[in-house]
Amino acid sequence: MLTALELTGFKSFADKTRFEFPEGITVVVGPNGSGKSNVVDAVKWVLGTTSAKSLRGKEMADVIFKSPNQSNRRDINSAEATIIFDNSSRLLPLEHDEIRVTRRVYRSGEGEYLINDEPCRLKDIKNLIRGTGIGADAYSIIEQGKVARMLEASSKDRRQIFEEAAGISRFKAKKIETLRRLDRVDQNLLRLSDIVDEVEGRLKAVRNQATKARRYKEYSDRLQQLRTQIGLAQWRQLNEQTQIFDQQIEELDTQSNELTLQIEQSCSTIADFDSQLERLTGDLQSQEELSASVREKIAEFVTTQSVQTQRLEELANEIARHRIQLAVTQTNVGGLADRVNLTQSELESSQATLESTQTELNTIESQRRHLEEQLKEIQEDTEVQRIEQVTATKNASEAESTHRQLLANSGDLDEQKEVVSGQLEAINKTLASLREQATDHRKQVETLESKLESAEDETEVLARELSDNQRVHERRQENLHALMERLTAVRERCNVLEELETRNAGVSEAVKQLLDESQASDDTSLPLGMLGLVADLAEVDFTSAKLVDLALGTNAQLVVTENDALLDSCRTGRTQLASQLTILNLQNIRQPQTPLTLEQDPNVVCRADELVHCAERFKPLFTMLLSNTWITQDLTSAQHLWQRHLGQIEVITKAGERIDQHGITTMGPPDSSNELISRRSELRNLKQDIYVLEAQVQDNRDEQQRLKQNIYTQAEQLKRSQAAVESLRSRTSQRKATLQRCHDRIELESTNQTGTKQQLDTIVQRQQVTSKELAQQTAELESLSNYLEEVTNSLTRFNRANNELERQKQTLNSQAVRLRVELGKSEQRVSALETQLLQYEQDHEERQNVVDDQARLLSQAQNRFRESTLQILSATSQLAELYLTKEQYRDTNMAIRQRQNEIAAERKREARAGDKLRKEVEGLRSRKHEIELASGDLRSQRSTLEERLREDYDIEIASLHLDAETEEETQQREEVEREIETLRRKLGNIGAVNMEALGELNELEERFNTLSGQFQDLTLAKQSLEKIIHRIDADSRRLFMETLETIRQNFQQLYRKAFGGGQADIILEEGVDILEAGVEIITSPPGKPAINISLLSGGEKALTAVSLLLAIFQFRPSPFCILDEVDAPFDEANIGRFINVLKDFLDFTRFIIVTHSKKTMTAADTLYGVTMQESGVSKQVSVRFEDVGNNGEISEFATNRDAA
Incomplete structure (x- = not known):
């Protein structure tokens, strides 16, 4: 039973509800x-709906x-x-008293499913509720639209509701899964069959290659043995020669070492000489330094x-110079005293002349001042007149300038x-010309636009035709791909069937043997x-x-003959059979009895021999069979037909069941080995299909x-059309641009015309004003000229x-x-004489000072x-001592150089002896190098031999025990080499060898x-899956019919009650398999004839649909039912x-009804109200019957009461 529903952030339920x-x-x-x-x-969402729509x-x-936009709430992310x-x-089917099914989705698109808070898959939830009537699309959730869809649905779609009620939806899902598995098994069987055939063919080829490889391996092993033997002999020879060379090298090394020791002693002596020379050189350098110091x-x-x-x-x-200067200076001092006296007399005479000249100058100055006063008065009067003249001249000049x-x-x-009149005339002419050009351009634009429109229409038509042809081409391409795929599939199927025909699949071994022998002979006709x-x-x-395959059974493999030659051959032993063989001689076929005539029976399709087409001579054969x-x-x-003709006939159904003459019934899929006629008929059809x-x-x-x-x-x-359109568009655009430029120029010239006219009017007005001003200015100029003459x-x-x-x-x-x-x-x-007198006095004093200085310098x-003089005497004494020391140092240096020459001669003799020893050592080393080269050659040959044996035969010859070669082995070497040549020739004759075939043979x-x-496992699996499908179909038919009959009775009762x-x-639906038949509903409301449900009124349809759904509930109650x-x-x-x-x-069912009807509310045991006090946010409120209006409106009092 459904006990609760919890919502958080789902649609308008923002808060947990x-x-x-x-x-x-x-x-x-x-x-x-x-x-x-x-x-x-x-x-619906929790139960697995995946459609957002x-x-x-x-x-x-x-x-x-x-x-919502106006809300203060934030968006929720899940x-x-x-x-x-x-x-x-x-x-x-879970061992829990309470089951919680949860679904969660995040705004990022991720989703989660949980059962009892444990993560699961949507498939797990659907498996959990399958067959219970619970589901997003099942009859446990009935919406107004769903009622209409159920009534308007096709009979096939309506059937799904009955399948859910019958509980066979899980069988159907299991059947679909089994069919998928069966399809995969068939594909695997087909692939595996091809692989087995391929591996079998490869196995035969590899066996042949392996035989060839074994022979090759035997020859190769013997060749390895012989080549190893030769290699050992060569190895021994190379080792012996290498040892001789090593001894010679050792002796040369000894001699070289002795000479090297003598060379080292010579080098030591030379080093002593070098040390003595170096010490003498140092002493000589010291003496040279002392001599240099003395020098x-x-x-x-x-x-x-x-100096x-x-x-x-x-x-x-x-x-001498100071003595001369002292005498000259004393003479000059005496001459200067005479000059001082003469200059004082000339000064007194010059002062008397100066006083006389000053008196005469004062008289002249007095007369000049009086004359200047008179001149000033005259100049003032002249200045007044000059100012008046300047003013008059200026006024006259200004008047004349004006x-x-x-006049100008x-x-x-x-x-x-x-000029303006000429411009105006030119503008008028230009305007006329531009208007004519604009008219011509406008006509050209209209012509081009007409041509452009025609070209665009033509281009559009061409584009549509091209698009249509491209679509037809694409459809043809798709058809071609479909045909190619179908042709490929038919060819593949045809190849498989031809391969089966070539291998005579499904035919007994004896028949295969006869057919293979006939194919091996050159004669195209069958033997015997x-x-x-x-x-x-x-x-x-x-x-x-x-059906014919089923009717013939194993008789399809009967070997038909025209005589007993084959029988005689088998009887006499000429033909050995691998298995049993059934032979039928046409001559032994008796005229069959007149067969029964059963065509009038409506359940009889035909007689089996009527389905066979054959040559006239073979008709008795198929009539017999x-x-x-x-x-x-x-x-x-x-069964009815066989019982009416007990023991006289065999009966086959179109579904493949068979009742033989003894009443034995055979059912199930036919054996693929008995499909010779089907295969060949299919092959003929396929070839025709391939041709078509x-x-x-x-x-x-x-x-x-x-x-x-x-x-x-x-x-x-x-x-080309688009290029023409583009060209016309370009020309039209250019012409329009030209027309626009023409209009722009017309507008500009019109503006210029208006401006020029205004300019001309302005000039005429200015001419009139200028004439008046000129007359006034002429009179004023004459008056100013007269006044100027008087002032002048x-x-x-x-x-x-x-x-x-x-x-x-x-x-x-x-x-x-x-x-x-x-x-x-x-x-x-006077001033000069005073200065000269002063200078003479100063010179006399300075020259007296010079006489004193000259005496001091001297x-x-x-x-x-x-x-x-004293310093020169001291230097001469010290030079004498230094010359004596210099001679002593020169004698010492000569003694040191003589000793150096003696030691250098001894060193040269020792160096010559060392060079002679080195030449002897070099000769020994050259001899040693030659021997080493020869030894290296031998070692290289030995290494090559070792490497060749290692690469060819993986033999480490160096690790083998080496004895000296005996005389007998030397004599046998020629025989071994001849055998090696023979083995190589045999290996060459074998040709290409696949050595991997030996290992591959075991793998294959x-x-x-x-x-x-x-393959056997898959065959058994296929048979098992086919049995499962057959059992599912049988169970589904039984359950569906039982369910349909019970619901039918319930519907009839509930309809009469409603x-x-x-x-x-x-x-x-008649004439269709029960598992595929549609479901039709026929109703006859009180007082009306029996009619289809689609002809009922809206209320009658809804009540009929509800009656039907409740009839289903009555048969298989769902834990809950939601009516929206x-x-x-x-x-x-x-x-x-x-x-x-x-x-x-x-x-047995809990009903949840979403409604507006107050009549429906009267039946409620629990009443919930949903209101939207806050915009966009739904809230659950507790309401009473009287709180709800006729349209479902909830009173404000109830809302406030719930909030309180």
């Missing part, structure tokens, strides 16, 4: 859009609560729903002596008027009077071939080629008076200048001369045995009947 479902009827009410149907969606969403993430079952009755000191004293001698000469010259400007402006305006097998002589339609075999529709008809398919493929290819050529041609036409005359008179005063002033100025010059000269003469030079034999065992009378029935607004089409009376029917099921 739990619905308890106690016994009885639970009703969920609420206004439209409140989310009450989300309760039903939650149950069935949950009224676009994708599975839509089941997760999403906060949705979860859990349904809880009471499993105390163990309805569900440096001698050079230093010589330099000092030379001091030169200094004595310089000091002597300096003393007059000239007005008047001329400019005339020129401007002429054989005409062939019975199966070879018959031609049967493929649809009837299996098949005239007593009849074919019926089913086993029941076959190849023709269709060729036709399709030809059509493809034609379409491809058409598409290419049309594509080229379309390209007055200014001339003032200028004459001023000039006279200026002349007088100039005379006085000249006199004053002359006197100032004389006065200046007198002042300069005394100092005499002192330095005496000091230099093992693999062949394994594959053969697997409608208060009337009749209803459930019937199966299924009572919407009912009126009050029908709702009452609907509730009465539900009450009969409350003992």
Whole structure:
């Protein structure tokens, strides 16, 4: 039983919500859009619905609560729903009293399924509830739309509800799985059969290769033995020669070592000599350093002596110079005293002349000042007149300038008027020309647009035709692929059948033997009077071939002859048979009795021999074999027919059952070994199909080629058309652009025309104003000219008076200048004499000081001369001592060099002796190198021999015991080499050898045995699976018929109870297998004839559907039943009947009803309200009957009460 439902974040249920479902009827009410149907969606979702559309969403993430825009709630990242079952009755196959089934989905798209909080798969949940009536698509959840779909569904779709009720849905799933397995087994069998054949063929080839490989191995082993023997002899010889060379090398090493020791002693002696030479060189270097030091000191004293001698000469010259300068300076001091006296007399005379000149200058200056006062007055009057003249001149000049400007402006305006008039005329002409061009461009644009429209229409038509041809080409391509796939499949099947025919599969060993012998002979006809097998002589339609195979059985392998030659050959032993052989001589066939005539029986299809087509001479044969075999529709008809003709006939059904003359019934799939006629009929059909398919493929290819050529041609036409369209578009665009530019120029020229006209009017107005101003300016200029003439005359008179005063002033100025010059000269003469007198006095004093300095310098030079003389004497004494020391050092150096020469001569003699020893050592080493090369050659030959034996035979010859070669072995070597040549020739004659065949043979034999065992296992598995399918079909038929009959009776009773009378029935589709037959519902409401359910009214349909579903419940109750607004089409009376029917099921089912109807609410044992107080968020509330309105609205009082 369903006990509860828990929701968290599912659709509009944002908060965790739990619905308890106690016994009885639970009703969920609420206004439209409140989310009450989300309760039903939650149950469907948990039970495995994977379609978002069935949950009224676009994708599975839509089941997760999403906060409305105006809400303060945040979006939730997951949705979860859990349904809880009471499993105390163990309805569900788990050992738990309570089972919780949970489904969870995250916004990222990940999902989880849990059973009792343990992760599981959706498949596990479906397996858990399969056959219980519980399921997202089962009859336990009934929605208003589902009721309508069930009534409007086809009879095939409606059957699924009855299958779920019968509990065969799990059988059906098991059958589908078994069929898949059977298909895989068939595929594996086919593949394995091919593999077994391939391995068997490979096994035969490998056996031949292995025999050849064994022979090759024997020769190779013997060749290895002989080559090893020769190799050992060669190895011994090489070792002996190598040892001789090693002894010689050892002796040479000894001699070389002795010489090397002597060379080392010589080197030691030379080293001693080198040490002595190095020590003498050091002593010589020390003496050279001391000599150099003495030479440096001698050079230093010589330099000092030379410098001091030169200094004595310089000091002597300096003393003589000072004596001369002292005498000259004393003479100059006496002359300067006479000059001082003369200069004082000249100074007194110059001062008297200066005073006389100054008196005369003062008189001239007084006269000049008086004249300047008169001149100033005249200049002031002249300045006034000059200012008036400047003003008058300026005014006259300005007036004249204005007059000239007005005249110029008047001329400019005339020129401007002429230019503007010309521009206006040119603009008018340009406008006329542009308007004509615009008209021409507009016509060209219209023409191009017309051509473009035509070209676009043509391009569109070509594009449509090309698209149509491409679609046809694609369809043809798909058809061609389908035909090729079908042709490939038919060819593969044909190849398999031909392979079976080639191997004579399904034929006994004796028959195979005879057929193989006939194929091995050159004669194309069968030997020993054989005409062939019975199966070879018959031609049967493929649809009837299996029935003929079944009717003939093993008789299909009868060998038919025209005489007894084969029988005689077997009897006399000329033909040895591998197994039993059945022979039928045509001459021994008696005229058969007239067969029974049973065609009038409606259950009889035909007689078996009527299905066979053969040559006239073979008809008695098939009449004998098949005239007593009849074919019926089913086993029941076959049993009835056999019982009517007891022991006279055999009966075969179309399904493959057989009753022989003794009444033995054979059922089940036929043996594949007895399908010779079926196989050959199928092969003939396949060859015909191949011929037809190849023709269709060729036709399709030809059509493809034609379409491809058409598409290419049309594509080229379309390209050309599109290029033309693009060209027209480009030309149209260019022409439109030209037209637009023309319009733009017209607009611009129109603007220029308006501006030019305005400019011309402005010029005319300015001409009129200029004429008036010119007349006024002419009168003013004449008045200013008269005034200027008067002012100019007055200014001339003032200028004459001023000039006279200026002349007088100039005379006085000249006199004053002359006197100032004389006065200046007198002042300069006095000043010069005073300066000269002062200078003479200073010179006398300075020259007296020079005489004192010269006397002092002379005394100092005499002192330095005496000091230099003393230094020269000291340097001469020290030089004598240094020259003596230098001679002593030179004698010591000569003695050291003599000792060095003696030691160098002894060293040279010792070095020559060492070189001689080295040449002897080098000769020994050269000899040793030659021997080593020869030894290396021998070692290389030995290594090559060793490597060759190792690579060829994996023999380590170095590890073998080596004895000296005997004389007998030397004599046998020639025989061994001859045998080696013989073995090599034999190996060459064998040719290519597969040495891996020896190992592969064992693997192939093992693999062949394994594959053969697997083939047998698969064959047994196939038989087992076929038995399982047969048992499932039998159980499903039985359960379905039992269920259908019980539901039919329940439906008839519930229909009469729901409608208060009337009749209803459930019937199966006729002429179809029970497992595939559709289910039809026929009803006859009270007072109406029997009609199909689709012709009922809406209320009648709904009540009929509910009656049918409850009839199913009555047969196989589900733990719960959810009804989502299924009572919407009912009126009050029908709702009452609907509730009465539900009450009969409350003992074993809990009902959850989502409704708006208050009549339905009256039957509720538990009443839940769902409201949406917060926008977009559903909330569960406890309500009473009186709290709910007619449309499902819940009163505000109830909502507030629940919140409190």
